[in-house]
Structure formats: structure tokens, C-alpha cells
Amino acid sequence: MPRGTQITHLTDDEVTASGSPVLGRIARLLRPYRGKIVFVAVAVVVSAALSSIVPFLTKAVFDDALFPVDGSAPDLGLLAVLVAAMCIIPVVTALIGIGQNWLTSTVGNSAMADLRGDLFAHLQKMELAFFTSTRTGAIQSRLANDVAGVRTVLTDTATTILQNTVTVAAAFIAMVILSWQLTILTLILMPVFVWIQLQVGRRRQRLARRTQESLSEMTAITEEALSVSGILLSKVFGRGDAEVERYRRANRQQTRLQVEQAMTGRTFFATVQTFFAITPALIYLVAGWMLTGAVPGGDASLTAGTLVAFTTLQARLQMPLLQLMRVTLDVQTSLALFRRIFEYLDLEPAITERPGAVTLDPERLRGRIEFRDVTFRYPEPRRLSGTVLRDRFAEDPGPDEEVQAVTGAPVRESWGLRGISLVVEPGQLAAIVGPSGAGKTTATYLVPRFYDVTSGAVLVDGHDVRDLTADSLAASVGVVTQEPYLFHGSIRDNIAYARPGAGRDEIEQAARDANIHDRIMSFAAGYETITGERGYRLSGGEKQRLAIARVLLKDPRILILDEATSALDTETERLVQEALERATHDRTTIAIAHRLSTILGADVIFGIEDGRLVESGTHDELLAAGGLYSRLYVEQFSRDRAVPDGRRADVAF
Missing domain, CATH: 3.40.50.300 (P-loop containing nucleotide triphosphate hydrolases)
Structure with missing residues (x-):
């Protein structure tokens, strides 16, 4: 590979697309573990259901045990039962969570090992021309960095999405039961937030692809420069400082992309968090209007217990919603990595064994x-992930020069x-x-x-x-x-x-x-x-x-x-x-x-x-x-x- 190659990014239309929907392929990757996944789903539903009971217990504590609506004295017996239930539920939920985490970790890491193994096995089947036209560091990056980049999706994300979805659904139903008016106020801006999130997700996907391409370039530089041959070459020609500067340039590019990716959506999440933080105050204000009849259709019988239970549910709704938004962005980012991995898996080896191939008998082989x-x-070098490696010293490389830049081999007819x-x-x-x-x-x-x-x-x-x-x-x-x-x-x-x-x-x-x-x-x-x-x-x-x-x-x-x-x-x-x-x-x-x-x-x-x-x-x-x-x-x-x-x-x- 010529010294000082750099990545030129192509447009999204030029990027090779996967042969089938990415989400469907991820689902097939998890199919061997569907039994464990069912157990995880059951654990998530049970845990979310138990957690949703707590606000109603809180309402009962206020309205039935401590401050009965009929004005009678506090019911200490009922209070003890309610408090015991409120203590037992978190313990049971925590135990379920431990088992759930073990199952999700087992499923996710096993699926990732399968993906890594399948990718390595597939690369072993590729023809020699593939390896002469692809930098070793780029292959290593897809096998190590890209697969590692989807670890969270396979180990935690699916469970997080399911758990938060169930929690949000349960909390939403409970909030509607308590007060549909206050529920509308809580969720009034959600459609706007969802639309903004989709836009942020698309940008993060593009950044994720560029970040991984940059990381692949860094891995390739490391493999070239720190191999025995690379070190010997740099010492022979006194190019150590140049190699350091070459790595630092790639490192600065990687840092810039990482920061840009980390900051993308931060303003959005800050806005969402601010809205969620001030919503309880708005709830108190609207509740006061409802009690005084200032709000049409208001409920003058709104109790303190109902209001406490609602704000508790609101907190339980807002955090899962925020996590769902974050994890959805993580999924969109990881989809870019999955596409890079599937891109390699979709490559058809140019040299394959024909059906019914003949087996040479070593005892009868003459050797003619x-x-x-x-x-x-x-064969022409394959272009992957919309990148072409070019020599930065060539002002306008033609086809032969481009082949030489990609393969690192002499230009041939x-x-x-x-x-x-x-x-x-x-x-x-x-x-x-x-x-x-x-x-x-x-x-x-x-x-x-x-x-x-x-x-x-x-x-x-x-x-x-x-x-x-x-x-x-x-x-x-x-x-x-x-x-x-x-x-x-x-x-x-x-x-x-x-x-x-x-x-x-x-x-x-x-x-x-x-x-x-x-x-x-x-x-x-x-x-x-x-x-x-x-x-x-x-x-x-x-x-x-x-x-x-x-x-x-x-x-x-x-x-x-x-x-x-x-x-x-x-x-x-x-x-x-x-x-x-x-x-x-x-x-x-x-x-x-x-x-x-x-x-x-x-x-x-x-x-x-x-x-x-x-x-x-x-x-x-x-x-x-x-x-x-x-x-x-x-x-x-x-x-x-x-x-x-x-x-x-x-x-x-």
C-alpha cells in the first residue's frame, strides 16, 4: 500500500446495500436463542407489571391508609400491608432483573460470537484476489471493531427496548385511568420529539459509517507500520517521524468524528429532558385549575393520592421514554455497523466448488x-462501504493508478x-x-x-x-x-x-x-x-x-x-x-x-x-x-x- 493513502467518501447512493433487510437478518441471527429470548420477554413483562403496581399502592397509602377520604383515623393495619407490598415488589423485581441480565448477556454474546465466527469462516472462503485488493488492517477492523461495535445491540438493546416499551405502555394505561387530561399534557409534544429523533438518527448513521471507516484506516496504518516489516522499513529509510505524523492525522480525524457523533443529538436530548423536568410543575398547575373548575371537563374530585400517584407514574413514564429515544438512536447507529458486516458476508467468493466435484485419488494421481x-x-478490486483508497500524492489518479493504490501491487495490463x-x-x-x-x-x-x-x-x-x-x-x-x-x-x-x-x-x-x-x-x-x-x-x-x-x-x-x-x-x-x-x-x-x-x-x-x-x-x-x-x-x-x-x-x- 502506498504511504499516505486516505479515504475518499462516496455518496450514500454509491454505498453497497445489503441484500436483505438488516433488522430481519439480525432477527435470524438471534433465532437459535429464541427459547431464552422468550424467557427474557416474560421476565421483562412481569417486572414491568410489578413496577406499575407501586404507584397504585402509593395512592392507596395516601387515600386509604394515611388520609382516608371519609376523614377517619389512619388505618395502620392497611398501611403495614401496603408498605410490605411496596418493599417486596422491588426485591422480586431485582431478582428477576438478575436472571434477565444473565439471559440477555448469554444470548447477546453468543450471537456476537456466531457473527464473528461466520464472518471469519466466510473470509476464509474468499478468493486470493480479494485479499490482494483489500488491506489486512481493513479486514481486521471489520472483524474486530465493527463486530465489537454491535455488542450493545445484541447484549442489551433488545431487552432495553422491550422493557421500556412495556413500562411505558403500563404507565400510560395507568395514567389514563388516573387522569386522561393530565396524560394528554404529559405527552403533547411526543410526536414532535419522535420526528426530530428520526432526523438525528439518520445523521448518526452516516457519522457511524464514517467513524468506522476512519477506524478501519487507523487499524490498517497500525498493522502496516507496527508489523516487523513496517518497522524495519521505517527504520531503514528514517521514516519513523513521518509514520507517527501519518498516524496522528488519522487519529485526529477519528477524534473529530467521535466527538461529532457523541454531540449529535445532545441538544435534542437536553430539550426533551428539560421538558420532562418542568412537566411535574405544569401538572400541579393544571391540577389546581381542574380542582377549581378552571379547566373545562376538569375533575374537582382529584385527590392528593391521585396526584402523587400520577406524578410517580409520570416519572416512570419519562425515564423509559428518554431511554427508548437514546437506545433507538444507538440502534440506528449500530445498523450502519451491521451493514458493514453484512456487506462482507454478502460477498460471493469468486472461486467456489461446483456441485458434484471430482475428488482426486492421491494413490492414482499421476500429476499430468x-x-x-x-x-x-x-479481476478488478472490489469497492466496499463507499470508499476508495487513493494515493494523496496523485493529483488525478487514473484507473491503473487507482488499482495500484487499492491493491498495493504493481500495475499490470x-x-x-x-x-x-x-x-x-x-x-x-x-x-x-x-x-x-x-x-x-x-x-x-x-x-x-x-x-x-x-x-x-x-x-x-x-x-x-x-x-x-x-x-x-x-x-x-x-x-x-x-x-x-x-x-x-x-x-x-x-x-x-x-x-x-x-x-x-x-x-x-x-x-x-x-x-x-x-x-x-x-x-x-x-x-x-x-x-x-x-x-x-x-x-x-x-x-x-x-x-x-x-x-x-x-x-x-x-x-x-x-x-x-x-x-x-x-x-x-x-x-x-x-x-x-x-x-x-x-x-x-x-x-x-x-x-x-x-x-x-x-x-x-x-x-x-x-x-x-x-x-x-x-x-x-x-x-x-x-x-x-x-x-x-x-x-x-x-x-x-x-x-x-x-x-x-x-x-x-
Whole structure:
């Protein structure tokens, strides 16, 4: 990714919409827990009903126990019963609340874990092109920050909405029973408040989306700058201060959006709270008018107990109403995050397994590879959440520059391969040569189906790879890349990644065959030595040999080697060469090499230029033909001032 990329926001119309209503999908997410949700709903209704009884008990305390309307003495027996009931109800409600909170927390966190797991599983199915066109930090942000952002909705919001709705309904009914006139006064401005709330909610949704996009940018910067590779790069070029400033700019943007999001609606809520605060005073005033008959239809029999009960209910109504408004805004904000999550879940993998796919039998697999008039066009990067990553240094980036800014990869022509036809027979060592960017690696990536051909077909033992099961194809093809990837873990775990069930003897034998066992045993912790992030605690040759050990443990019938000995010193190259000679024995092997000394003894050499197959043959045949291979050979070995004799027994990779 170029340094200093920034987010350009598109209009709402350009934002990819979810395939189905978000609320419906959230409901389906909670469906496995509907039994617990029913219990929560029952608990909420019971709790709200019990709480609504208290104001009527308060009315009875005033009108029947303390100040009977008939003017008699206080009824202490009735007062004791009423007070006992008023004490018992909160205790019962609290106990119900504890159970309710446990159920809602269990349901919400379980649903969030399901969502996170589904998202991770779906991302595992995405094609390689998705990951080459999407920043790792952006993916991590959706998996971590976006899912975490909807935690409250899944754990508390549904219960809060249900509880407050029931409370409001119960309080409203009770208030109407006590005095419909005072109820109208309490709720007279509610339609206006609801309309304003909807407008505030829409603005907060837009802000929530922009805030998460900004947070995604910060996560991406962190992942890039604080990885081992990023730190090494910044130190080599003295760019530490620039990286700090880059992060601070994104941090300031995030802070501004967070403050803007936090303040959106504050004036509205302050207005609502002010209205609710002065309403009791208005109630007292109107009650006085009603008692004196100043209000048409007023009730002159309004008692002190009724007035106390009504104001108690009013307080119980106003707080839930305010909470409902707040939580509704939270829901509207969270919907923006749900849309971002569902946007990833709605992405259809470009490479899928066909119904009735054929399973390759490893015992009968010969390893014949055929490219039949293969044409390949690189897929366009996907745009998500209405954002396009652009290089801030480009004044007006065109299509190629935009692709480069999004993918972080070199700009390529639209067509990677054009009409390639070739055959690698079982057990052959086939080499692919050509200038940088000619399409060599692209061709090899079509065999394990990292990409699908645009037209034509790639066949393994006569089967189109698109007709094979993904697992059997993956088990049949092994790849050793120029820069092997190692997890932050032990050497043993990194080798065993190829076959987790492998025993200790098998792992160590693979290491011996890869010429790395003795080196491993020289470490104090042996096979339990931690490799560090991306294997940075090991040398390039050690990482390469571990990668070879890993593929030997896998034992595939087809092996692809992509510049497996580049940038190694002479002694390390010799060790890696010996390991590769063992690895290629009795396997169909495709080797890519810029250093022609590594493939002089290949059974067949294919020359690719500008995505086209321009020649094929043995070393001697191609040298005599005077074409691409001959030109590359002369250029390379004239620099080295030595022309080695190429024999299969002396093949080096």
C-alpha cells in the first residue's frame, strides 16, 4: 500500500446495500436463542407489571391508609400491608432483573460470537484476489471493531427496548385511568420529539459509517507500520517521524468524528429532558385549575393520592421514554455497523466448488498438467462501504493508478495470460522463464486454483481444476514461494501446519530431508524454538528450508517452486538445492526462476513474455533457437562471466 493513502467518501447512493433487510437478518441471527429470548420477554413483562403496581399502592397509602377520604383515623393495619407490598415488589423485581441480565448477556454474546465466527469462516472462503485488493488492517477492523461495535445491540438493546416499551405502555394505561387530561399534557409534544429523533438518527448513521471507516484506516496504518516489516522499513529509510505524523492525522480525524457523533443529538436530548423536568410543575398547575373548575371537563374530585400517584407514574413514564429515544438512536447507529458486516458476508467468493466435484485419488494421481488455450484477466478490486483508497500524492489518479493504490501491487495490463497452451508430463521438471511481469507466477497460481482462468482450461490428469474438490486439489499441489510465510509459533508447529496429525518422527524426517534438522537442533529449544512474527528470528535460508520441510511433510504429487533460492548465499543455496532435489524426486514440478543456472537441466523449459508462450524445449534446443531464452541466457551469464553446463543431475533451484 502506498504511504499516505486516505479515504475518499462516496455518496450514500454509491454505498453497497445489503441484500436483505438488516433488522430481519439480525432477527435470524438471534433465532437459535429464541427459547431464552422468550424467557427474557416474560421476565421483562412481569417486572414491568410489578413496577406499575407501586404507584397504585402509593395512592392507596395516601387515600386509604394515611388520609382516608371519609376523614377517619389512619388505618395502620392497611398501611403495614401496603408498605410490605411496596418493599417486596422491588426485591422480586431485582431478582428477576438478575436472571434477565444473565439471559440477555448469554444470548447477546453468543450471537456476537456466531457473527464473528461466520464472518471469519466466510473470509476464509474468499478468493486470493480479494485479499490482494483489500488491506489486512481493513479486514481486521471489520472483524474486530465493527463486530465489537454491535455488542450493545445484541447484549442489551433488545431487552432495553422491550422493557421500556412495556413500562411505558403500563404507565400510560395507568395514567389514563388516573387522569386522561393530565396524560394528554404529559405527552403533547411526543410526536414532535419522535420526528426530530428520526432526523438525528439518520445523521448518526452516516457519522457511524464514517467513524468506522476512519477506524478501519487507523487499524490498517497500525498493522502496516507496527508489523516487523513496517518497522524495519521505517527504520531503514528514517521514516519513523513521518509514520507517527501519518498516524496522528488519522487519529485526529477519528477524534473529530467521535466527538461529532457523541454531540449529535445532545441538544435534542437536553430539550426533551428539560421538558420532562418542568412537566411535574405544569401538572400541579393544571391540577389546581381542574380542582377549581378552571379547566373545562376538569375533575374537582382529584385527590392528593391521585396526584402523587400520577406524578410517580409520570416519572416512570419519562425515564423509559428518554431511554427508548437514546437506545433507538444507538440502534440506528449500530445498523450502519451491521451493514458493514453484512456487506462482507454478502460477498460471493469468486472461486467456489461446483456441485458434484471430482475428488482426486492421491494413490492414482499421476500429476499430468495441461494448459489448454488459457487466457487470464486480473479481476478488478472490489469497492466496499463507499470508499476508495487513493494515493494523496496523485493529483488525478487514473484507473491503473487507482488499482495500484487499492491493491498495493504493481500495475499490470488487464490481460495476464493470452492463449497459453502447454503440457507437463508426470514426473517432469518444467521450468518457466521470462522477464519480470511476464505472467510466470500467474500461470502457476492457476494450477492450485488461486485464480480461475478467464477462458480455456487448466487440467490435472485430464480433469479441469474447476471440476475438482478444493480439498483434494489442495492436497495434491504443494507450493514453495520466494518468501515463505511462518507463523509466530514453534518450529515444530510451523512444519506440522502442512499435516497437523503428523508424528514427531515424521516432522523430524521432513526436516532432515530439507537439510534443516541439524540447524534446528543447534537452537537451545530445538523444535520448540519460537520463529517470531513471519519467521523474522530466522535467516532467509532457514525459513526457506522450513518451508521445504513443510511441503515435504505434506507430500504432494505436484510441486510448484517460485524463485526458491533467490537472494541466498552460496552455502545456504547449496543446502536448499539439495533439499529441493529430494523434494522434486518422483514429482511433477514447475519451477520459476530468474536465475537460469537453477533450471538448466529441466526436462522442458517454457518461455513466457507479455503473457504469451513464445517458446518451449530443452536448454540446448532453446539456446540453439536464439529466442527469448537464449537472449536471457546470454545477458545473465555474460554478467556472471561463466556458462555452466546444465545436466539434470546438477539441477539447482
